[in-house]
Amino acid sequence: MEVTTQVRHLDPDTARAFLEKLPAHIKEAFYARAAEINYPVEAVLESAIAASLDPDALSFADCQPGRLS
Numbered sequence: 101m102e103v104t105t106q107v108r109h110l111d112p113d114t115a116r117a118f119l120e121k122l123p124a125h126i127k128e129a130f131y132a133r134a135a136e137i138n139y140p141v142e143a144v145l146e147s148a149i150a151a152s153l154d155p156d157a158l159s160f161a162d163c164q165p166g167r168l169s
Contacts, residue, residue, distance in 0.1 A: 115142030137168075
């Protein structure tokens with residue numbers, strides 16, 4: 101029997117709603133970072149939240165070892 105694991109991620113609409121409530125300079129920083137590493141802004145936001153909750157959480161540098169942040 102094959103076991104599958106469900107992975108849940110922050111959806112784009114929720115991320116945008118969250119980002120809209122942030123101060124402009126923070127929101128702009130999230131969008132700039134997303135553009136810089138060519139990832140969706142919701143993934144960048146999710147990564148930031150994960151990193152603040154768990155310092156050992158994976159980061160985008162872990163996913164792109166050839167690129168340094």
